Amino acid sequence: MYKSITIKIGSNVLTRPDGKLDVERMAHITDQIAFLHKKGVKVILVSSGAVAAGRSLVNYKQRKDPVSERQLLSSVGQVKLVTNYASLFDMHKMSCAQVLVTKEDFRTREHYLNMKNCISVLLDNQIVPIINENDAVSVTALMFTDNDELAGLVASMMNTEALFILTNVDGIFNGNPNSPDSQLVEEIDSENVDLTGYVTTQKSNFGRGGMLTKGRVAQSTAAGGISVHIANGTNENVITSLASDAASVRHTRFLPGTPRPAVKKWMAYSAGFANSEVHINEGARQALFSAKATSLLLAGVTKMEGEFKKGDLLKIIDSNNKVVGIGKAQYDRKKADEHKNDAKYKPLVHYDYLYLFS
Ligand SMILES: Nc1ncnc2c1ncn2[C@@H]1O[C@H](COP(=O)(O)OP(=O)(O)O)[C@@H](O)[C@H]1O
Numbered sequence: 001m002y003k004s005i006t007i008k009i010g011s012n013v014l015t016r017p018d019g020k021l022d023v024e025r026m027a028h029i030t031d032q033i034a035f036l037h038k039k040g041v042k043v044i045l046v047s048s049g050a051v052a053a054g055r056s057l058v059n060y061k062q063r064k065d066p067v068s069e070r071q072l073l074s075s076v077g078q079v080k081l082v083t084n085y086a087s088l089f090d091m092h093k094m095s096c097a098q099v100l101v102t103k104e105d106f107r108t109r110e111h112y113l114n115m116k117n118c119i120s121v122l123l124d125n126q127i128v129p130i131i132n133e134n135d136a137v138s139v140t141a142l143m144f145t146d147n148d149e150l151a152g153l154v155a156s157m158m159n160t161e162a163l164f165i166l167t168n169v170d171g172i173f174n175g176n177p178n179s180p181d182s183q184l185v186e187e188i189d190s191e192n193v194d195l196t197g198y199v200t201t202q203k204s205n206f207g208r209g210g211m212l213t214k215g216r217v218a219q220s221t222a223a224g225g226i227s228v229h230i231a232n233g234t235n236e237n238v239i240t241s242l243a244s245d246a247a248s249v250r251h252t253r254f255l256p257g258t259p260r261p262a263v264k265k266w267m268a269y270s271a272g273f274a275n276s277e278v279h280i281n282e283g284a285r286q287a288l289f290s291a292k293a294t295s296l297l298l299a300g301v302t303k304m305e306g307e308f309k310k311g312d313l314l315k316i317i318d319s320n321n322k323v324v325g326i327g328k329a330q331y332d333r334k335k336a337d338e339h340k341n342d343a344k345y346k347p348l349v350h351y352d353y354l355y356l357f358s
């Protein structure tokens with residue numbers, strides 16, 4: 001039995017064909033979580049469904065632009081979604097909490113740690129955190145690709161043993177899931193598998209990201225040491241069965257890689273937020289990628305771009321212009337310029353704060 005699990009529920013698992021919230025299914029999901037909770041398993045729920053819930057509550061005559069429409073539906077629907085969860089958990093004498101986050105919350109280590117602390121304190125007090133994107137304020141570039149991305153980040157941040165991604169198909173198929181010729185891929189290595197060959201960009205009626213993001217998120221989360229299972233959330237007892245005996249459930253499992261230290265997890269996912277660049281020579285690239293843990297010295301830096309402060313994330317770029325890693329600056333740009341000819345000056349990036357893309 002897993003001891004801690006992040007469970008992501010897709011919109012279509014919670015939505016009936018007429019677009020209304022499927023409260024019966026929500027009840028079955030909360031029953032299963034309650035069962036695990038009573039066995040001492042820590043469960044974090046990442047639940048979609050706000051926009052879907054809003055659709056059955058708001059009547060608007062004229063179509064709005066997509067951003068306003070999503071803001072309107074999600075902010076109305078989130079209330080309904082969480083109210084339903086609260087009364088369903090209440091039947092099991094359990095409490096739940098709403099945590100709404102944006103991509104920006106993963107940007108700075110301070111925000112990241114605040115979020116982590118909030119979820120930890122909820123779990124320590126036997127409360128189920130129900131996380132969703134704060135759709136009301138996260139628009140366009142600030143949005144997560146979808147809640148699968150958010151769930152992967154949460155599972156890594158909280159270092160849960162497993163991540164369950166529940167959707168309306170049994171897992172990843174090697175073709176169109178509706179085609180009789182397609183087969184379910186039961187096991188995927190977290191490294192070296194290109195999913196684009198057989199996963200299409202097709203989505204379900206109410207979903208946002210589709211199977212390709214699920215696959216990518218599953219792969220990168222599993223690579224960090226977490227067991228990831230993509231399964232059908234509409235099947236009975238899927239959560240409890242996955243938790244106790246995953247092999248008994250028809251689904252797709254991603255094999256976990258070697259666990260990464262917490263700070264490297266944050267860096268891996270915050271890569272998109274690094275604004276400054278550090279270009280390195282071939283010798284430095286080889287040293288960083290060698291078997292020995294190596295810090296980045298100014299001697300290997302050929303060029304720096306952008307102002308940075310101590311603690312900022314830097315993109316590390318090799319002589320072929322390829323971003324090869326992310327590092328946390330040990331000092332600011334001014335100091336780096338001052339000491340750039342000093343081969344013995346302390347490393348710009350210490351290896352404990354260096355994340356290399358393999
Ligand atoms: N190779 C594939 N295997 C499984 N599902 C696929 C594949 N390619 C595309 N899909 C689609 O991905 C959908 C699930 O993704 P999505 O719509 O984002 O669901 P959710 O709302 O659960 O996040 C499935 O309903 C299916 O139509």
Ligand SMILES: N[C@@H](CCC(=O)OP(=O)(O)O)C(=O)O
Binds near residue numbers: 010
């Ligand atoms: N935050 C949105 C869900 C967006 C989303 O990623 O949906 P899905 O692909 O169904 O997981 C909502 O609550 O409606």
